[in-house]
Amino acid sequence: MDSPPHTEYFYDRGVVAPDAAHVLRTGAWMAAATLVQLAASVGAAWLGARTALDVGRELRAAVFGRALACAEHEVNRLGVSSLVMRTTGDVQQVQMFCLTACTVMVTAPLMCLGGIGMALRQDVALSGIVAVVVPLLALAVGWAVRRARPLFRDLQHHLDVTHRVLREQITGVRVIRAFVRETHERERFDRANTDLLDAALRSGRLMAVLLPVVMLVVNASAVVVVWVGGHRMADGTLRVGALTAFLTYLAQILTSVMAVGSLFVLLPRAEVSAERIAEVLDTASRQSPTAGPGAPRSGRPGPVSPAAVPGAAGPVGRRKEALELRGVGFRYPGAEEPVLRDVTLTVRPGEVVAVTGSAGAGKSTLLGLMARRFDPTSGAVRLGGTDVRALGRADLAGAIGYAPQQPHLFSGTVASNLRYAKPGACDEELWRALRMACADAFVAGLPGGLDAPVRQGGSNFSGGQRQRLAVARALVHRPAVCLLDDPFSALDQATEARLRTALDGEATTAVVVTQRVSALRAADRVVVLDEGRLVGIGPHVDLLDSCPAYREIVLAATSGEAA
Numbered sequence: 416m417d418s419p420p421h422t423e424y425f426y427d428r429g430v431v432a433p434d435a436a437h438v439l440r441t442g443a444w445m446a447a448a449t450l451v452q453l454a455a456s457v458g459a460a461w462l463g464a465r466t467a468l469d470v471g472r473e474l475r476a477a478v479f480g481r482a483l484a485c486a487e488h489e490v491n492r493l494g495v496s497s498l499v500m501r502t503t504g505d506v507q508q509v510q511m512f513c514l515t516a517c518t519v520m521v522t523a524p525l526m527c528l529g530g531i532g533m534a535l536r537q538d539v540a541l542s543g544i545v546a547v548v549v550p551l552l553a554l555a556v557g558w559a560v561r562r563a564r565p566l567f568r569d570l571q572h573h574l575d576v577t578h579r580v581l582r583e584q585i586t587g588v589r590v591i592r593a594f595v596r597e598t599h600e601r602e603r604f605d606r607a608n609t610d611l612l613d614a615a616l617r618s619g620r621l622m623a624v625l626l627p628v629v630m631l632v633v634n635a636s637a638v639v640v641v642w643v644g645g646h647r648m649a650d651g652t653l654r655v656g657a658l659t660a661f662l663t664y665l666a667q668i669l670t671s672v673m674a675v676g677s678l679f680v681l682l683p684r685a686e687v688s689a690e691r692i693a694e695v696l697d698t699a700s701r702q703s704p705t706a707g708p709g710a711p712r713s714g715r716p717g718p719v720s721p722a723a724v725p726g727a728a729g730p731v732g733r734r735k736e737a738l739e740l741r742g743v744g745f746r747y748p749g750a751e752e753p754v755l756r757d758v759t760l761t762v763r764p765g766e767v768v769a770v771t772g773s774a775g776a777g778k779s780t781l782l783g784l785m786a787r788r789f790d791p792t793s794g795a796v797r798l799g800g801t802d803v804r805a806l807g808r809a810d811l812a813g814a815i816g817y818a819p820q821q822p823h824l825f826s827g828t829v830a831s832n833l834r835y836a837k838p839g840a841c842d843e844e845l846w847r848a849l850r851m852a853c854a855d856a857f858v859a860g861l862p863g864g865l866d867a868p869v870r871q872g873g874s875n876f877s878g879g880q881r882q883r884l885a886v887a888r889a890l891v892h893r894p895a896v897c898l899l900d901d902p903f904s905a906l907d908q909a910t911e912a913r914l915r916t917a918l919d920g921e922a923t924t925a926v927v928v929t930q931r932v933s934a935l936r937a938a939d940r941v942v943v944l945d946e947g948r949l950v951g952i953g954p955h956v957d958l959l960d961s962c963p964a965y966r967e968i969v970l971a972a973t974s975g976e977a978a
């Protein structure tokens with residue numbers, strides 16, 4: 416009976432003998448085995464790639480979801496560029512590791528164990544060389560992995576820095592040109608770029624040393640096998656077929672060990688990236704523990720339900736809500752001093768309250784607290800008698816229309832930006848909001864009207880147009896409370912007056928940050944902030960008499976306006 420297809424027999428009976436029929440028979444077995452191996456490899460590569468891509472997609476979605484839910488100060492702490500990097504580059508590193516792990520970690524150990532088994536069966540004495548070589552390789556790779564981890568952490572940090580500098584420079588390119596600071600900025604970028612290069616070289620050098628060390632061990636082991644085997648062949652204790660077979664098994668074992676080694680070379684960078692991703696996933700959500708449930712923001716941010724806000728009644732969007740601040744204090748994370756101290760204020764339903772004060776007095780922060788961009792460090796904000804922390808985010812978003820001081824528009828169309836507030840809004844609702852924000856005339860004049868394109872950040876619109884679109888967006892869903900942060904700063908007097916009249920006509924509760932005397936005069940009441948403290952509240956005329964800080968603001972503003 417024939418022996419099994421075996422490299423040793425193939426050589427001794429087929430090549431040394433020679434026996435063509437044996438060569439053909441054994442060769443056919445080997446070709447069949449190779450085909451099976453090929454199919455298995457292709458299958459493993461396909462499944463591995465699929466798994467790695469799925470892992471990448473899931474991780475990206477998780478990091479992005481967490482970044483959206485992050486508290487604002489967490490986003491600031493991590494940095495926008497770093498968050499982008501973690502969502503893309505870091506996920507890519509983990510994905511690459513997964514791909515290699517999926518394809519290598521199944522086949523390589525099997526091939527290695529199979530090779531060791533066959534080598535032991537072939538020649539126990541020669542197998543001793545394997546017992547020395549494999550731990551040597553493991554030691555070399557382990558040493559490199561340990562040393563590589565801090566180097567890759569440094570590399571990822573420098574990638575973040577370079578991205579941050581680049582992003583800042585590209586978004587600020589107009590300012591750079593206006594102040595002819597190209598040389599300065601080029602130097603700043605060069606510094607970041609060179610630091611990145613150095614970090615990449617440090618980690619690259621380590622990996623460059625590892626490969627020759629591994630190859631040296633592999634080739635030295637082959638030399639030792641041939642040398643020992645050669646002597647034993649001369650003694651007549653080893654046949655040429657056995658030596659050739661052993662060399663084949665040795666190559667199989669070492670190839671498998673090197674494949675696993677390549678995985679460990681990817682490990683430290685993937686590990687660092689995974690740590691950075693985990694840091695984002697572990698950040699606190701902007702919702703405080705007291706926050707109640709509520710529909711997720713991803714859906715349509717429908718109007719707050721009467722059940723969600725006690726006291727709410729009437730048809731959607733026509734409600735008026737009281738907004739109360741009770742002893743509100745706020746300190747930005749990491750800041751030594753609070754920005755707001757003990758602010759108590761009630762904005763009555765349907766009332767228009769103007770907030771004024773010197774630069775940095777805390778006006779935007781106050782509005783941010785009302786919109787629940789962040790939670791107060793002391794006291795509470797109540798809407799319709801309910802603590803806003805107890806409201807679902809969608810409920811709150813439905814009840815409040817917020818236009819921040821620096822309006823942000825997304826790339827898309829005018830309509831898609833306006834529908835951010837109410838995805839199902841019809842064109843008539845959009846035009847109504849545009850009319851209120853005095854933006855209807857310029858939108859009507861755009862080619863495409865509501866479908867006119869908006870470039871990233873609204874860069875194809877003027878500051879005033881962006882501001883009006885942001886105000887319109889805040890009004891589309893007819894919120895119970897409008898929070899407008901300095902909406903008049905880029906508007907002329909006539910447009911400002913039209914916007915005020917439109918807001919009055921809507922009769923919603925409104926809190927408007929402004930320094931414009933005309934707007935202060937027209938408001939039902941004015942709130943005056945000075946270094947985070949509420950120093951005056953009342954109608955314009957009363958405050959002129961009773962509040963020196965207000966008088967100063969008005970005097971400064973009127974002289975400016977008169978000039």
Ligand SMILES: Nc1ncnc2c1ncn2[C@@H]1O[C@H](COP(=O)(O)OP(=O)(O)OP(=O)(O)O)[C@@H](O)[C@H]1O
Nearest residue numbers: 491747750754772773774775776777778779780781
């Ligand atoms: N994200 C932040 N982190 C730390 N401090 C902040 C942050 N935002 C604002 N501040 C600080 O809080 C204070 C109040 O800022 P805020 O923007 O509320 O003032 P403001 O009255 O709206 O000013 P302006 O009229 O100039 O817009 C400022 O001293 C500012 O430096």
